Amino acid sequence: MRDAVTTSNLVEVENVTFSYDRREVLKDINLVIPRGKAVAIMGLSGCGKTTLLRLIGGALIPDKGEVRVAGRAINRLGYDELFALRRKMGMLFQFGALFTDMSSFDNVAFPMREHTGLPEPLIRDMVLMKLQAVGLRGAADLMPAELSGGMARRVALARSIALDPMLMMYDEPFTGLDPVSLGITGQLIRRLNDSLGATSIIVTHDVAEALELVDYVYYMSAGKIEFHGTPGEVRAAGHQALRQFVYGEPDGPVPFHYPAPEYRLDLLAQ
Amino acid sequence: MMRRVGELLRALGTRVVDNWIWRLGFASRFLWLTLKESGTSFRRFHLTVREIYFAGVLSLIIILVSGLFVGMVLGLQGYDTLVRYGSSEALGVLVSLSLVRELGPVVAGLLFASRAGSAITAEIGLMKATEQLSAMEMMAVDPIARVVAPRFWAGVISMPLLAALFSAMGVFGGYLVGVRLIGVDEGSFWSQMQAAVDFREDILNGVIKSLVFGVAVTWIAVFEGYDAPPTAEGVSGATTRTVVTASLAILALDFVLTALMFRGS
Numbered sequence: 001m002r003d004a005v006t007t008s009n010l011v012e013v014e015n016v017t018f019s020y021d022r023r024e025v026l027k028d029i030n031l032v033i034p035r036g037k038a039v040a041i042m043g044l045s046g047c048g049k050t051t052l053l054r055l056i057g058g059a060l061i062p063d064k065g066e067v068r069v070a071g072r073a074i075n076r077l078g079y080d081e082l083f084a085l086r087r088k089m090g091m092l093f094q095f096g097a098l099f100t101d102m103s104s105f106d107n108v109a110f111p112m113r114e115h116t117g118l119p120e121p122l123i124r125d126m127v128l129m130k131l132q133a134v135g136l137r138g139a140a141d142l143m144p145a146e147l148s149g150g151m152a153r154r155v156a157l158a159r160s161i162a163l164d165p166m167l168m169m170y171d172e173p174f175t176g177l178d179p180v181s182l183g184i185t186g187q188l189i190r191r192l193n194d195s196l197g198a199t200s201i202i203v204t205h206d207v208a209e210a211l212e213l214v215d216y217v218y219y220m221s222a223g224k225i226e227f228h229g230t231p232g233e234v235r236a237a238g239h240q241a242l243r244q245f246v247y248g249e250p251d252g253p254v255p256f257h258y259p260a261p262e263y264r265l266d267l268l269a270q
Numbered sequence: 271m272m273r274r275v276g277e278l279l280r281a282l283g284t285r286v287v288d289n290w291i292w293r294l295g296f297a298s299r300f301l302w303l304t305l306k307e308s309g310t311s312f313r314r315f316h317l318t319v320r321e322i323y324f325a326g327v328l329s330l331i332i333i334l335v336s337g338l339f340v341g342m343v344l345g346l347q348g349y350d351t352l353v354r355y356g357s358s359e360a361l362g363v364l365v366s367l368s369l370v371r372e373l374g375p376v377v378a379g380l381l382f383a384s385r386a387g388s389a390i391t392a393e394i395g396l397m398k399a400t401e402q403l404s405a406m407e408m409m410a411v412d413p414i415a416r417v418v419a420p421r422f423w424a425g426v427i428s429m430p431l432l433a434a435l436f437s438a439m440g441v442f443g444g445y446l447v448g449v450r451l452i453g454v455d456e457g458s459f460w461s462q463m464q465a466a467v468d469f470r471e472d473i474l475n476g477v478i479k480s481l482v483f484g485v486a487v488t489w490i491a492v493f494e495g496y497d498a499p500p501t502a503e504g505v506s507g508a509t510t511r512t513v514v515t516a517s518l519a520i521l522a523l524d525f526v527l528t529a530l531m532f533r534g535s
Contacts (some may be wrong), residue, residue: 083412115410
């Protein structure tokens with residue numbers, strides 16, 4: 001096992017292959033996430049981005065290859081070690097995944113109460129600080145059902161940074177947000193990354209927002225990494241599928257039509 | 271012909287193995303995990319108390335009202351039969367024995383399955399569908415310890431208490447109809463009941479039944495919720511399955527337990 005101090009990469013994914021049932025979702029993936037950086041994993045829906053995130057979080061185990069976080073092979077950790085490592089990770093789910101039976105305050109307090117055993121007055125102060133950081137201290141007593149989509153996402157963000165994680169993972173943080181909430185969320189992700197000294201992985205297909213935000217981009221297609229580079233390199237890239245993705249062209253290497261029998265024959269068929 | 275029969279048998283076998291035996295094995299492992307992770311439910315008992323409120327306290331109205339009506343009907347029907355044999359004073363015995371040994375645990379169990387069991391399944395299933403369980407796991411909190419076990423123990427604790435309250439309400443209903451309305455002698459109603467109902471043979475056996483039903487119903491409810499496909503149909507199907515499977519389990523277990531407790535004297 002490698003020493004965590006000697007490697008400058010917080011996350012290393014090496015030759016990882018993964019399949020659901022017999023369908024191969026990831027094929028021989030290699031990527032590294034350097035410490036302190038914000039890295040985007042982009043690609044079309046269904047290309048295996050979220051699966052990759054789950055592999056890094058240890059929720060799935062690769063068929064082949066190795067996933068290392070802070071120098072530790074996550075697929076070889078025992079249950080207790082995995083949970084100990086997860087305390088240093090934060091994950092923001094696509095729609096927030098707030099606990100619907102608890103107020104915003106209790107949601108953010110949840111990881112602290114579960115893991116720290118700190119006295120309640122101290123937890124209160126810490127929760128208010130986290131909510132202040134996402135601008136929702138005033139919404140502490142609201143229930144998740146009373147929050148808008150963007151607000152719920154921010155409360156979930158406050159919850160995922162409750163224990164000051166070293167690694168933050170964002171699963172489609174921009175989906176379904178209005179332009180204002182989208183801008184706020186983007187800024188927050190960058191600010192939290194820099195002020196916490198954390199490392200961020202952002203899985204998204206929101207090109208414009210992600211290219212503004214991150215230090216490095218991995219572009220995935222059909223379970224493979226097709227291209228990687230800085231945002232500037234991505235914009236300038238001659239890679240055709242990537243161009244289609246970045247500039248949102250309807251047809252190109254990625255076809256508009258899902259594979260089907262010939263149209264004429266299909267219509268004439270009984 | 272023989273080949274068709276063979277194919278039919280094979281299809282039947284596959285269905286039985288896949289739908290029943292495989293699931294039963296899976297559910298048993300789930301129960302074992304729940305028991306293993308039950309420490310939190312008792313160390314932080316307020317988690318379990320909260321679930322007792324949702325499963326037990328909120329079921330009180332339906333349990334008490336149903337108990338009262340079942341008891342009143344027993345009073346009417348029992349009197350009607352007993353008076354033919356000139357033994358209407360035995361009404362108290364009839365009402366209390368039917369309730370404590372049979373109707374209390376069984377009817378309270380069926381009501382508990384449809385009131386609390388369905389709610390537990392739907393809640394856990396929706397938590398899964400909205401990724402709340404995954405989020406918990408990513409926060410290094412085990413959902414089986416934090417969500418499933420407290421609900422399981424809340425059901426196991428609530429069920430015997432609800433069955434006891436059902437029986438008590440039923441006896442009161444029988445008293446209202448038999449003594450107050452029809453005019454059976456009050457002294458013999460209570461004294462015959464006191465003489466005929468045995469604590470160990472009748473009451474304790476009833477409590478054992480309701481405890482077993484509590485385990486069965488809550489086990490089915492938490493498992494179906496946890497195992498539900500994370501979609502709208504998935505959760506609604508799981509909720510229906512909880513009520514159907516739990517009700518059948520109660521009736522089947524009731525027969526087995528009654529047979530085991532049967533003295534034949």
